[in-house]
Amino acid sequence: MPASDSMASSVVEVRNLSKRFQGFTAVDNISFDIKKGEILGLLGPNGAGKTTTIHMLLGLITPTIGSIHMFGLDLATHRETILQQVNFSSTYISMPFSLTVEENLKVIARLYELKHIQQRIDDIVKKLEMEDIRHRLTRKLSSGQMSRLTLAKAIMTEPKVLFLDEPTASLDPDIVNKIKSFLKEYQRSEGLSILYTSHNMREMEEMSDRIIFLQRGKIVAEGTATEIIQRYGQRDLEEVFLKLAREQNGP
Protein backbone atom coordinates (compact mmCIF):
# COMPACT_ATOMS: atom_id res chain seq x y z
CA MET A 1 0.00 0.00 0.00
CA PRO A 2 1.53 3.36 -0.93
CA ALA A 3 2.34 5.65 1.96
CA SER A 4 -0.12 8.36 0.89
CA ASP A 5 -3.21 6.06 0.76
CA SER A 6 -3.45 5.54 4.47
CA MET A 7 -1.97 8.85 5.53
CA ALA A 8 -5.25 10.21 6.87
CA SER A 9 -5.43 7.75 9.75
CA SER A 10 -1.92 6.35 10.14
CA VAL A 11 0.83 8.41 11.72
CA VAL A 12 3.42 5.64 11.39
CA GLU A 13 3.67 3.47 8.29
CA VAL A 14 6.26 0.73 8.13
CA ARG A 15 6.59 -1.19 4.88
CA ASN A 16 8.67 -4.31 4.16
CA LEU A 17 11.18 -3.39 6.81
CA SER A 18 14.19 -5.69 7.25
CA LYS A 19 17.44 -5.47 9.13
CA ARG A 20 20.24 -7.89 8.56
CA PHE A 21 23.45 -7.83 10.58
CA GLN A 22 26.35 -9.92 9.28
CA GLY A 23 24.70 -13.31 8.74
CA PHE A 24 21.78 -12.67 11.07
CA THR A 25 18.33 -11.32 10.26
CA ALA A 26 17.01 -9.31 13.21
CA VAL A 27 13.91 -7.95 11.48
CA ASP A 28 12.47 -9.77 8.50
CA ASN A 29 10.15 -7.97 6.09
CA ILE A 30 7.63 -6.50 8.52
CA SER A 31 4.87 -4.03 7.67
CA PHE A 32 2.51 -2.30 10.08
CA ASP A 33 0.75 0.99 10.78
CA ILE A 34 0.14 2.93 13.95
CA LYS A 35 -2.99 5.01 13.81
CA LYS A 36 -3.53 8.37 15.44
CA GLY A 37 -4.36 7.90 19.11
CA GLU A 38 -3.63 4.16 19.01
CA ILE A 39 -1.49 2.11 21.36
CA LEU A 40 0.16 -0.67 19.42
CA GLY A 41 1.78 -3.41 21.46
CA LEU A 42 4.90 -5.07 20.12
CA LEU A 43 5.23 -8.48 21.67
CA GLY A 44 7.79 -11.21 21.31
CA PRO A 45 10.48 -13.20 23.09
CA ASN A 46 14.01 -11.90 23.60
CA GLY A 47 15.77 -11.50 20.27
CA ALA A 48 12.51 -11.29 18.31
CA GLY A 49 13.46 -7.90 16.86
CA LYS A 50 11.36 -5.52 18.99
CA THR A 51 14.15 -3.21 20.10
CA THR A 52 15.83 -3.24 16.67
CA THR A 53 12.49 -2.18 15.17
CA ILE A 54 12.21 0.72 17.63
CA HIS A 55 15.81 1.75 16.96
CA MET A 56 15.06 1.84 13.22
CA LEU A 57 11.95 3.93 13.89
CA LEU A 58 14.13 6.37 15.84
CA GLY A 59 16.70 6.57 13.05
CA LEU A 60 19.41 5.02 15.23
CA ILE A 61 19.80 1.97 12.99
CA THR A 62 19.59 2.11 9.20
CA PRO A 63 17.20 -0.48 7.73
CA THR A 64 18.65 -2.94 5.22
CA ILE A 65 15.52 -2.57 3.11
CA GLY A 66 12.04 -1.17 3.55
CA SER A 67 10.59 2.21 4.37
CA ILE A 68 9.44 4.12 7.43
CA HIS A 69 7.02 6.99 7.03
CA MET A 70 5.73 9.16 9.86
CA PHE A 71 3.16 11.94 9.40
CA GLY A 72 3.37 11.13 5.68
CA LEU A 73 7.11 11.89 5.56
CA ASP A 74 9.95 9.49 4.82
CA LEU A 75 12.26 9.10 7.85
CA ALA A 76 15.25 8.64 5.56
CA THR A 77 14.84 12.13 4.08
CA HIS A 78 12.93 14.08 6.78
CA ARG A 79 14.70 12.93 9.92
CA GLU A 80 14.76 16.27 11.76
CA THR A 81 11.10 17.17 11.11
CA ILE A 82 9.94 13.71 12.16
CA LEU A 83 12.11 13.34 15.27
CA GLN A 84 10.93 16.74 16.50
CA GLN A 85 7.51 15.11 16.95
CA VAL A 86 8.66 11.76 18.28
CA ASN A 87 10.21 10.63 21.53
CA PHE A 88 11.03 7.44 23.37
CA SER A 89 11.57 5.98 26.78
CA SER A 90 13.04 2.74 27.94
CA THR A 91 14.10 1.14 31.19
CA TYR A 92 17.40 0.38 29.52
CA ILE A 93 18.41 3.92 28.63
CA SER A 94 20.13 6.31 30.91
CA MET A 95 20.64 10.03 31.28
CA PRO A 96 23.83 11.86 32.31
CA PHE A 97 24.42 10.88 35.94
CA SER A 98 26.31 14.03 36.92
CA LEU A 99 23.39 16.32 36.10
CA THR A 100 20.38 16.89 38.31
CA VAL A 101 16.92 15.80 37.18
CA GLU A 102 16.03 19.41 36.32
CA GLU A 103 19.29 20.03 34.44
CA ASN A 104 18.73 16.91 32.34
CA LEU A 105 15.21 18.05 31.51
CA LYS A 106 16.50 21.52 30.59
CA VAL A 107 19.05 20.03 28.18
CA ILE A 108 16.36 17.89 26.52
CA ALA A 109 14.01 20.89 26.31
CA ARG A 110 16.72 22.91 24.54
CA LEU A 111 17.54 19.98 22.27
CA TYR A 112 13.91 19.94 21.09
CA GLU A 113 13.85 23.76 21.03
CA LEU A 114 10.83 23.97 23.33
CA LYS A 115 9.42 27.31 24.37
CA HIS A 116 8.60 28.26 27.99
CA ILE A 117 11.07 25.66 29.21
CA GLN A 118 10.71 26.34 32.94
CA GLN A 119 6.92 26.13 32.70
CA ARG A 120 7.14 22.82 30.86
CA ILE A 121 9.53 21.41 33.44
CA ASP A 122 7.33 22.56 36.31
CA ASP A 123 4.32 20.90 34.66
CA ILE A 124 5.96 17.56 33.92
CA VAL A 125 7.62 17.39 37.34
CA LYS A 126 4.22 17.92 38.93
CA LYS A 127 2.44 15.44 36.67
CA LEU A 128 4.93 12.67 37.38
CA GLU A 129 5.23 13.53 41.09
CA MET A 130 8.92 14.35 40.87
CA GLU A 131 8.97 17.56 42.94
CA ASP A 132 11.06 15.95 45.68
CA ILE A 133 13.77 14.77 43.28
CA ARG A 134 13.98 17.61 40.77
CA HIS A 135 17.25 18.92 42.26
CA ARG A 136 18.70 15.48 42.95
CA LEU A 137 21.66 14.19 40.97
CA THR A 138 20.57 11.57 38.46
CA ARG A 139 23.13 9.09 39.81
CA LYS A 140 21.27 9.13 43.13
CA LEU A 141 17.90 8.12 41.66
CA SER A 142 16.34 4.73 42.31
CA SER A 143 15.34 2.64 39.26
CA GLY A 144 11.72 3.74 39.66
CA GLN A 145 12.72 7.41 39.82
CA MET A 146 14.98 6.92 36.79
CA SER A 147 12.05 5.44 34.86
CA ARG A 148 9.97 8.47 35.73
CA LEU A 149 12.79 10.75 34.55
CA THR A 150 13.13 9.02 31.18
CA LEU A 151 9.34 9.12 30.83
CA ALA A 152 9.35 12.81 31.76
CA LYS A 153 11.99 13.59 29.13
CA ALA A 154 9.86 11.78 26.54
CA ILE A 155 6.52 13.36 27.49
CA MET A 156 7.87 16.88 28.06
CA THR A 157 8.55 17.38 24.36
CA GLU A 158 4.82 16.78 23.65
CA PRO A 159 5.45 14.13 21.00
CA LYS A 160 2.77 12.92 18.63
CA VAL A 161 4.33 9.46 18.59
CA LEU A 162 5.93 7.79 21.58
CA PHE A 163 8.03 4.63 21.56
CA LEU A 164 8.14 2.85 24.91
CA ASP A 165 10.55 -0.05 25.14
CA GLU A 166 9.68 -2.01 28.27
CA PRO A 167 9.07 1.15 30.28
CA THR A 168 8.02 -0.78 33.38
CA ALA A 169 10.59 -3.60 33.40
CA SER A 170 12.10 -4.34 36.83
CA LEU A 171 9.91 -1.80 38.61
CA ASP A 172 7.81 -2.51 41.66
CA PRO A 173 4.03 -2.98 41.11
CA ASP A 174 3.09 0.34 42.71
CA ILE A 175 5.30 2.33 40.33
CA VAL A 176 4.20 0.19 37.36
CA ASN A 177 0.61 0.97 38.23
CA LYS A 178 1.28 4.70 38.49
CA ILE A 179 3.18 4.79 35.20
CA LYS A 180 0.49 2.82 33.36
CA SER A 181 -2.29 5.03 34.72
CA PHE A 182 -0.38 8.16 33.79
CA LEU A 183 0.34 6.90 30.28
CA LYS A 184 -3.25 5.84 29.61
CA GLU A 185 -4.63 9.16 30.83
CA TYR A 186 -2.03 11.19 28.97
CA GLN A 187 -2.51 9.20 25.77
CA ARG A 188 -6.29 9.75 25.88
CA SER A 189 -6.05 13.47 26.59
CA GLU A 190 -3.37 14.20 23.99
CA GLY A 191 -4.42 11.75 21.26
CA LEU A 192 -0.92 10.33 21.35
CA SER A 193 0.12 7.29 19.29
CA ILE A 194 2.24 4.80 21.20
CA LEU A 195 4.32 1.77 20.28
CA TYR A 196 4.67 -0.26 23.43
CA THR A 197 6.84 -3.27 24.21
CA SER A 198 6.65 -5.30 27.37
CA HIS A 199 7.23 -8.80 28.65
CA ASN A 200 4.28 -8.45 30.97
CA MET A 201 1.30 -10.00 29.15
CA ARG A 202 -1.34 -8.58 31.46
CA GLU A 203 0.12 -5.14 31.03
CA MET A 204 0.13 -5.63 27.28
CA GLU A 205 -3.54 -6.63 27.27
CA GLU A 206 -4.44 -3.67 29.45
CA MET A 207 -2.45 -1.08 27.52
CA SER A 208 -2.70 -2.05 23.86
CA ASP A 209 -5.50 -1.40 21.40
CA ARG A 210 -3.82 -3.80 19.00
CA ILE A 211 -0.91 -6.20 19.25
CA ILE A 212 1.76 -7.38 16.85
CA PHE A 213 3.56 -10.57 17.77
CA LEU A 214 7.13 -10.80 16.49
CA GLN A 215 9.02 -14.05 16.24
CA ARG A 216 12.52 -14.33 14.77
CA GLY A 217 12.04 -10.92 13.24
CA LYS A 218 8.76 -11.77 11.48
CA ILE A 219 5.19 -10.78 12.33
CA VAL A 220 3.42 -14.02 13.20
CA ALA A 221 0.22 -12.62 14.67
CA GLU A 222 -1.59 -9.31 14.56
CA GLY A 223 -4.89 -8.08 16.02
CA THR A 224 -6.52 -7.21 19.30
CA ALA A 225 -5.54 -9.26 22.33
CA THR A 226 -8.90 -11.10 22.18
CA GLU A 227 -8.50 -11.90 18.49
CA ILE A 228 -5.00 -13.30 18.99
CA ILE A 229 -6.03 -15.38 22.01
CA GLN A 230 -8.97 -16.87 20.04
CA ARG A 231 -6.85 -17.52 16.95
CA TYR A 232 -4.37 -19.60 18.92
CA GLY A 233 -7.05 -21.29 21.02
CA GLN A 234 -5.45 -20.29 24.32
CA ARG A 235 -6.88 -18.87 27.53
CA ASP A 236 -4.89 -15.68 27.68
CA LEU A 237 -2.06 -13.76 26.02
CA GLU A 238 0.54 -15.32 28.28
CA GLU A 239 -0.33 -18.79 26.96
CA VAL A 240 -0.12 -17.51 23.39
CA PHE A 241 3.27 -15.99 24.19
CA LEU A 242 4.56 -19.24 25.69
CA LYS A 243 3.27 -21.29 22.74
CA LEU A 244 4.89 -19.01 20.17
CA ALA A 245 8.10 -18.52 22.13
CA ARG A 246 8.53 -22.29 22.53
CA GLU A 247 7.96 -22.74 18.82
CA GLN A 248 10.78 -20.25 18.24
CA ASN A 249 13.13 -21.78 20.77
CA GLY A 250 12.30 -25.41 19.94
CA PRO A 251 11.22 -28.16 22.37
Next chain:
Amino acid sequence: MSLGRIVALLSRHMYLYKRSFARLLEIFYWPFLDLVVWGFITIYLEKVGMSLHGAVSFFLGALILWDVLFRAQQGIAVSFLEEMWARNLMNLFASPLTVGEYLVATMTMSVLKVTAVGGLMMLFAWVFYSYDILQMGLSLLPFVLNLVISGWIIGVLTTSIIMRFGQQAEVLAWGMVFLFQPISCVFYPIEVLPPVLQSLAWIVPPAHIFEGMRGVLTTGNAPVTHLLWATGLNGGFLLIIVAWFYHTFNICKDRGMLVRVGE
Protein backbone atom coordinates in the same frame (compact mmCIF):
# COMPACT_ATOMS: atom_id res chain seq x y z
CA MET B 1 21.84 24.07 11.53
CA SER B 2 20.07 24.96 14.77
CA LEU B 3 21.81 27.26 17.24
CA GLY B 4 19.38 26.15 19.95
CA ARG B 5 20.44 22.51 19.72
CA ILE B 6 24.12 23.49 19.74
CA VAL B 7 23.50 25.56 22.89
CA ALA B 8 21.67 22.55 24.38
CA LEU B 9 24.75 20.38 24.02
CA LEU B 10 27.03 23.10 25.37
CA SER B 11 24.79 23.58 28.41
CA ARG B 12 24.93 19.82 29.05
CA HIS B 13 28.75 20.03 29.32
CA MET B 14 28.66 23.23 31.36
CA TYR B 15 26.41 21.57 33.94
CA LEU B 16 28.91 18.72 34.06
CA TYR B 17 31.98 20.92 34.59
CA LYS B 18 30.15 23.10 37.11
CA ARG B 19 30.25 20.42 39.78
CA SER B 20 32.98 18.03 38.68
CA PHE B 21 36.20 18.63 40.57
CA ALA B 22 38.00 15.93 38.54
CA ARG B 23 37.15 17.65 35.26
CA LEU B 24 38.14 21.07 36.53
CA LEU B 25 41.38 19.56 37.78
CA GLU B 26 42.09 18.32 34.27
CA ILE B 27 41.89 21.92 33.06
CA PHE B 28 44.08 23.43 35.80
CA TYR B 29 46.30 20.75 37.29
CA TRP B 30 48.18 19.22 34.34
CA PRO B 31 48.83 22.47 32.47
CA PHE B 32 50.08 24.03 35.70
CA LEU B 33 52.49 21.15 36.40
CA ASP B 34 53.72 21.14 32.78
CA LEU B 35 54.46 24.80 33.05
CA VAL B 36 56.28 24.48 36.38
CA VAL B 37 58.53 21.68 35.10
CA TRP B 38 59.33 23.31 31.76
CA GLY B 39 59.80 26.65 33.45
CA PHE B 40 62.53 25.20 35.71
CA ILE B 41 64.15 23.46 32.74
CA THR B 42 64.40 26.75 30.86
CA ILE B 43 65.83 28.49 33.92
CA TYR B 44 68.41 25.71 34.22
CA LEU B 45 69.32 25.95 30.54
CA GLU B 46 69.84 29.67 30.86
CA LYS B 47 71.96 29.23 34.02
CA VAL B 48 74.29 26.69 32.44
CA GLY B 49 74.73 29.16 29.60
CA MET B 50 73.32 27.14 26.75
CA SER B 51 73.54 29.23 23.64
CA LEU B 52 69.84 28.97 22.91
CA HIS B 53 68.44 32.34 22.01
CA GLY B 54 65.43 33.17 24.19
CA ALA B 55 65.16 29.78 25.88
CA VAL B 56 62.21 30.86 27.99
CA SER B 57 60.22 32.05 25.01
CA PHE B 58 61.29 29.03 23.04
CA PHE B 59 60.14 26.39 25.52
CA LEU B 60 57.35 28.09 27.42
CA GLY B 61 55.86 29.50 24.24
CA ALA B 62 56.01 26.07 22.62
CA LEU B 63 54.50 24.46 25.71
CA ILE B 64 51.57 26.88 25.82
CA LEU B 65 50.92 26.39 22.11
CA TRP B 66 51.20 22.59 22.43
CA ASP B 67 48.55 22.75 25.12
CA VAL B 68 46.32 24.71 22.74
CA LEU B 69 46.53 21.78 20.31
CA PHE B 70 46.13 19.15 23.03
CA ARG B 71 43.10 20.80 24.66
CA ALA B 72 41.44 21.53 21.31
CA GLN B 73 41.69 17.83 20.49
CA GLN B 74 40.49 16.79 23.94
CA GLY B 75 37.57 19.20 23.82
CA ILE B 76 36.16 17.08 21.01
CA ALA B 77 37.24 13.55 21.95
CA VAL B 78 36.45 13.80 25.67
CA SER B 79 33.05 15.38 24.95
CA PHE B 80 32.20 12.25 22.97
CA LEU B 81 33.50 10.02 25.77
CA GLU B 82 31.30 11.88 28.27
CA GLU B 83 28.25 10.95 26.16
CA MET B 84 29.48 7.39 25.83
CA TRP B 85 30.11 6.98 29.56
CA ALA B 86 26.69 8.47 30.36
CA ARG B 87 25.06 6.22 27.71
CA ASN B 88 23.53 9.41 26.37
CA LEU B 89 24.23 8.94 22.66
CA MET B 90 20.79 7.41 22.09
CA ASN B 91 19.07 10.39 23.70
CA LEU B 92 21.07 12.74 21.49
CA PHE B 93 20.81 11.01 18.14
CA ALA B 94 17.17 10.00 18.55
CA SER B 95 16.45 13.73 18.88
CA PRO B 96 16.42 16.19 15.96
CA LEU B 97 20.13 16.90 16.63
CA THR B 98 22.16 16.51 13.42
CA VAL B 99 25.70 15.20 13.10
CA GLY B 100 26.80 18.64 11.90
CA GLU B 101 25.31 20.32 14.97
CA TYR B 102 26.99 17.75 17.20
CA LEU B 103 30.37 18.49 15.61
CA VAL B 104 29.92 22.26 15.85
CA ALA B 105 28.97 21.92 19.53
CA THR B 106 32.05 19.84 20.35
CA MET B 107 34.27 22.23 18.38
CA THR B 108 32.83 25.14 20.36
CA MET B 109 33.45 23.16 23.54
CA SER B 110 37.06 22.70 22.50
CA VAL B 111 37.45 26.48 21.94
CA LEU B 112 36.08 27.09 25.43
CA LYS B 113 38.55 24.59 26.90
CA VAL B 114 41.45 26.09 24.96
CA THR B 115 40.51 29.58 26.12
CA ALA B 116 40.36 28.47 29.77
CA VAL B 117 43.60 26.47 29.69
CA GLY B 118 45.49 28.92 27.46
CA GLY B 119 44.44 31.88 29.60
CA LEU B 120 45.53 30.14 32.79
CA MET B 121 48.87 29.04 31.36
CA MET B 122 49.60 32.56 30.15
CA LEU B 123 48.77 33.84 33.62
CA PHE B 124 50.95 31.23 35.37
CA ALA B 125 53.86 31.88 32.97
CA TRP B 126 53.62 35.60 33.60
CA VAL B 127 53.34 35.25 37.39
CA PHE B 128 56.05 32.61 37.93
CA TYR B 129 58.52 33.25 35.10
CA SER B 130 57.72 36.82 34.03
CA TYR B 131 57.06 35.40 30.59
CA ASP B 132 54.44 37.20 28.50
CA ILE B 133 53.51 35.23 25.40
CA LEU B 134 51.46 38.20 24.20
CA GLN B 135 54.73 40.06 23.58
CA MET B 136 54.85 38.08 20.35
CA GLY B 137 51.96 40.27 19.33
CA LEU B 138 49.06 39.74 16.99
CA SER B 139 51.25 37.82 14.55
CA LEU B 140 50.77 34.82 16.85
CA LEU B 141 46.98 34.80 16.51
CA PRO B 142 46.68 33.10 13.09
CA PHE B 143 49.04 30.37 14.33
CA VAL B 144 46.88 29.80 17.42
CA LEU B 145 43.74 29.59 15.28
CA ASN B 146 45.45 27.06 13.04
CA LEU B 147 46.49 25.01 16.07
CA VAL B 148 42.88 24.92 17.26
CA ILE B 149 41.81 23.62 13.84
CA SER B 150 44.59 21.00 13.93
CA GLY B 151 43.27 19.97 17.35
CA TRP B 152 39.75 19.63 15.88
CA ILE B 153 41.09 17.41 13.09
CA ILE B 154 42.85 15.05 15.50
CA GLY B 155 39.83 15.19 17.86
CA VAL B 156 37.31 14.25 15.15
CA LEU B 157 39.63 11.46 13.93
CA THR B 158 39.92 10.14 17.50
CA THR B 159 36.15 10.34 18.03
CA SER B 160 35.37 8.42 14.85
CA ILE B 161 37.76 5.65 15.90
CA ILE B 162 36.21 5.47 19.39
CA MET B 163 32.72 5.44 17.86
CA ARG B 164 33.74 2.59 15.56
CA PHE B 165 35.67 0.47 18.09
CA GLY B 166 33.98 1.44 21.36
CA GLN B 167 35.43 1.57 24.85
CA GLN B 168 38.57 -0.37 23.96
CA ALA B 169 39.70 2.66 21.93
CA GLU B 170 38.91 5.33 24.53
CA VAL B 171 42.56 5.66 25.60
CA LEU B 172 43.10 7.37 22.22
CA ALA B 173 41.32 10.44 23.59
CA TRP B 174 44.49 11.12 25.57
CA GLY B 175 47.07 9.30 23.48
CA MET B 176 46.30 10.06 19.84
CA VAL B 177 47.65 13.60 19.85
CA PHE B 178 51.04 12.39 21.11
CA LEU B 179 51.38 10.31 17.96
CA PHE B 180 51.68 13.62 16.13
CA GLN B 181 54.00 15.26 18.64
CA PRO B 182 57.38 14.03 17.31
CA ILE B 183 56.63 15.19 13.76
CA SER B 184 54.93 18.39 14.92
CA CYS B 185 58.38 19.58 16.03
CA VAL B 186 57.02 21.38 19.07
CA PHE B 187 60.31 21.88 20.91
CA TYR B 188 62.87 21.54 18.10
CA PRO B 189 63.22 22.65 14.48
CA ILE B 190 62.19 20.34 11.64
CA GLU B 191 65.80 20.07 10.44
CA VAL B 192 66.73 17.87 13.42
CA LEU B 193 64.42 15.11 12.14
CA PRO B 194 65.76 12.36 9.87
CA PRO B 195 64.97 13.09 6.18
CA VAL B 196 62.05 10.61 6.01
CA LEU B 197 60.36 12.16 9.02
CA GLN B 198 61.06 15.64 7.68
CA SER B 199 59.06 14.80 4.55
CA LEU B 200 56.23 13.56 6.75
CA ALA B 201 56.41 16.61 9.03
CA TRP B 202 55.91 19.00 6.11
CA ILE B 203 52.40 17.61 5.53
CA VAL B 204 51.48 17.98 9.23
CA PRO B 205 49.97 21.44 9.83
CA PRO B 206 51.28 21.81 13.44
CA ALA B 207 54.89 21.41 12.18
CA HIS B 208 54.40 24.54 10.05
CA ILE B 209 52.78 26.30 12.98
CA PHE B 210 55.65 25.58 15.40
CA GLU B 211 58.22 26.45 12.75
CA GLY B 212 56.31 29.68 12.22
CA MET B 213 56.22 30.36 15.95
CA ARG B 214 60.00 30.01 16.13
CA GLY B 215 60.19 32.39 13.19
CA VAL B 216 58.05 34.92 15.06
CA LEU B 217 60.41 34.58 18.06
CA THR B 218 63.60 35.04 16.09
CA THR B 219 62.54 37.65 13.54
CA GLY B 220 59.48 39.21 15.13
CA ASN B 221 57.53 38.65 11.91
CA ALA B 222 55.12 35.87 11.01
CA PRO B 223 56.55 33.69 8.22
CA VAL B 224 53.71 33.87 5.69
CA THR B 225 54.75 30.71 3.85
CA HIS B 226 54.38 28.53 6.93
CA LEU B 227 51.09 30.19 7.76
CA LEU B 228 49.72 29.56 4.26
CA TRP B 229 50.87 25.94 4.31
CA ALA B 230 49.32 25.35 7.73
CA THR B 231 46.03 26.99 6.69
CA GLY B 232 45.84 25.11 3.40
CA LEU B 233 46.66 21.73 4.95
CA ASN B 234 44.26 22.34 7.83
CA GLY B 235 41.44 23.28 5.45
CA GLY B 236 41.98 20.15 3.36
CA PHE B 237 42.35 17.78 6.32
CA LEU B 238 39.32 19.27 8.09
CA LEU B 239 37.09 18.61 5.05
CA ILE B 240 38.42 15.06 4.71
CA ILE B 241 38.07 14.25 8.41
CA VAL B 242 34.52 15.64 8.69
CA ALA B 243 33.52 13.56 5.62
CA TRP B 244 35.20 10.57 7.29
CA PHE B 245 33.24 11.19 10.50
CA TYR B 246 29.91 11.24 8.59
CA HIS B 247 30.96 8.03 6.83
CA THR B 248 31.87 6.32 10.12
CA PHE B 249 28.64 7.54 11.72
CA ASN B 250 26.64 5.97 8.88
CA ILE B 251 28.59 2.71 9.17
CA CYS B 252 27.83 2.66 12.91
CA LYS B 253 24.13 3.24 12.22
CA ASP B 254 24.13 0.53 9.60
CA ARG B 255 25.81 -2.01 11.88
CA GLY B 256 23.73 -1.07 14.91
CA MET B 257 26.83 0.12 16.75
CA LEU B 258 25.54 3.56 17.67
CA VAL B 259 23.11 2.07 20.18
CA ARG B 260 25.83 -0.16 21.64
CA VAL B 261 28.73 2.30 21.95
CA GLY B 262 29.97 2.18 25.52
CA GLU B 263 28.56 -1.24 26.34
